[in-house]
Amino acid sequence: MLQRRTVILGAVGTAAGLTAAGCSHAGKADGANGATTPLGGEWHSPGDGDGGGESPAAAAITLNVSPAAGKADVSPLDPVLVSVEGGTLQSVTVAAGGKKVGGKVQSDGSWKSSGTMAYSKTYTVTASIKDSTGATVQKTSTFTTLKPKSIANITFQANGLNALKAGGTYGVGQPVIVAFSKSVSDKAAAEKAIEVETTPSVSGKFHWVSNSIVHWRPEKYWAKGTEIKVTVNGLGTHLGKGVYASSNRSTTFTIGRSLIAICDNNTHRCKVYIDGKMVRDMACSNGRGGYTKIANGQQIHFWTQNGPHVVLSKEMVHSMSSASYGLTDKNNPYYYDPEDVKFCTRITYSGEFLHAAPWNHKLGKANISHGCVNLGEADAEWVYHNFLIGDVVQVNNSPKPLPLTDGLGDWTVSYEKYGN
Numbered sequence: 001m002l003q004r005r006t007v008i009l010g011a012v013g014t015a016a017g018l019t020a021a022g023c024s025h026a027g028k029a030d031g032a033n034g035a036t037t038p039l040g041g042e043w044h045s046p047g048d049g050d051g052g053g054e055s056p057a058a059a060a061i062t063l064n065v066s067p068a069a070g071k072a073d074v075s076p077l078d079p080v081l082v083s084v085e086g087g088t089l090q091s092v093t094v095a096a097g098g099k100k101v102g103g104k105v106q107s108d109g110s111w112k113s114s115g116t117m118a119y120s121k122t123y124t125v126t127a128s129i130k131d132s133t134g135a136t137v138q139k140t141s142t143f144t145t146l147k148p149k150s151i152a153n154i155t156f157q158a159n160g161l162n163a164l165k166a167g168g169t170y171g172v173g174q175p176v177i178v179a180f181s182k183s184v185s186d187k188a189a190a191e192k193a194i195e196v197e198t199t200p201s202v203s204g205k206f207h208w209v210s211n212s213i214v215h216w217r218p219e220k221y222w223a224k225g226t227e228i229k230v231t232v233n234g235l236g237t238h239l240g241k242g243v244y245a246s247s248n249r250s251t252t253f254t255i256g257r258s259l260i261a262i263c264d265n266n267t268h269r270c271k272v273y274i275d276g277k278m279v280r281d282m283a284c285s286n287g288r289g290g291y292t293k294i295a296n297g298q299q300i301h302f303w304t305q306n307g308p309h310v311v312l313s314k315e316m317v318h319s320m321s322s323a324s325y326g327l328t329d330k331n332n333p334y335y336y337d338p339e340d341v342k343f344c345t346r347i348t349y350s351g352e353f354l355h356a357a358p359w360n361h362k363l364g365k366a367n368i369s370h371g372c373v374n375l376g377e378a379d380a381e382w383v384y385h386n387f388l389i390g391d392v393v394q395v396n397n398s399p400k401p402l403p404l405t406d407g408l409g410d411w412t413v414s415y416e417k418y419g420n
Helices: 187-193 376-387
Strands: 018-020 061-066 079-085 087-096 103-105 110-115 122-130 136-143 150-152 156-160 168-170 176-180 195-201 204-208 214-218 227-231 238-240 243-245 248-255 259-264 269-276 277-285 291-293 299-301 308-311 315-320 338-347 353-356 371-376 392-396
Touching: 061 122, 061 214, 079 087, 079 122, 087 103, 087 110, 156 248, 176 227, 187 195, 187 238, 195 214, 204 243, 204 392, 248 308, 269 376, 277 376, 353 376
Parallel strands: 150 243, 168 248, 259 392, 353 371
Antiparallel strands: 018 061, 061 079, 079 110, 087 122, 103 110, 122 136, 156 176, 176 214, 195 227, 204 214, 227 248, 238 243, 259 269, 269 277, 277 371, 291 299, 308 392, 315 338, 338 353
C-alpha cells in the first residue's frame, strides 16, 4: 500500500539544485530489528531476485528557485523563476503578507512570475511537485526585497500651482512636468525611467527646474490635437543616495486648439490668435516699470516681463495688494490697498495676471499697472472663459526678461540651450 508523504525542502538558487526525496513505499521489517529503507533510497525486498520485491522508490527531485533562499536586497522587478528535475511542477505561489505575485507555468514546465513585488518585504515561495510515483512534494524558500533609505512619490503637474488632470486638455505651451517628493541626485536614472509618447510623434528634452522637478518640452509649441502619454517606470529605480521611486505611474493629456496672445508694451494692444487667425484685439495697460525695496530689503520691479508666458490658473475673483509681494509701507508710491479683482488669469508665480481693471483709464494708451496686463472688464471676462491652462501669452518690447522659473518659462530659452 502506498503512503503519501510531504517533504519540506531547503531552498536553492538557479545555479544549484537540491535533491529531495519523494514518496516511497513503506519498508518491510528487516529481521528482528525492524529497520526500514531510508526515504529516497532504493527499495530492496528481503530476498533480492526472488521475484517478490516492491516497486522502486521515487526518483530524486532537483528543484531550482531564483532568487535563492535567504537572498536580501532583491529588486522588486526581478522575476521569480522555479524549475524542477525528476518531477513535474504542479503549482507555485509567491506571497508576502497575504499578497500574491502573479505568474504561471511555462510551456517548458517551469514557472515564472508575471507581477512585480514591493519594497522591504519577505516573500515565501511554495512549490508543489508531483514525483515519479505520483505523490506530492512541497518546497518553500524565502527571500527579501531591498529596503530603500527613503521612497520618492511621483506626481504629474500642470504647473507649481495645479496638478495635471489625467485626460485633460491643455494649451500648446504646456510642458510635461514630473515631480518627485524627494531630491533626485541621479537625474540620468530618473530621465531614463520617464517615457513620453506623443501622437503625432515629436522629440523633446528634459530640464530640471529643481532637484525634484523635471520638465520635458518639444522644440516648438505643441501642434493642436497632440495626444501625450507620460509613463514613469519608477518601481525599482534608484534615484541616488538610497532614494528609490515609489511605483510606476502614467497619465495622459491632450493639446487643444492653438491659442497664442501677443501683448505689446509699445502699442498697448493684446491680440489673440486661435489656430493662426486673430480673433480678438484688446486694449491693455502693462507694468509701469521702475524699482523699489520692500521690508526685507529685497529689490522688486514693476514691469510686465518680456517673453513667452504660459497660463497657470484662473480665478473669478482674486484679492490683490502690494502687501502680497512684501510692500507694506503706505508712504511708498507703489503701495496700494487690498482690492478684489475680477476675471484673473495668472501667467507667473510672482503675480502677473491678465485681469479686469475698470479703474485704469489708460487702456490702449499707457502702461500704468504694477506689472499685470490690465484689460477692460469685457475683454478680461472673455479671456477668463476662453483661455486654457497651458495657453501662451507672449509679451513683447518689455525691458525686463521673464526668468525661466517664474511660472513656466520653458519657452524663454532656445531648444539648443534647454536643459543645459
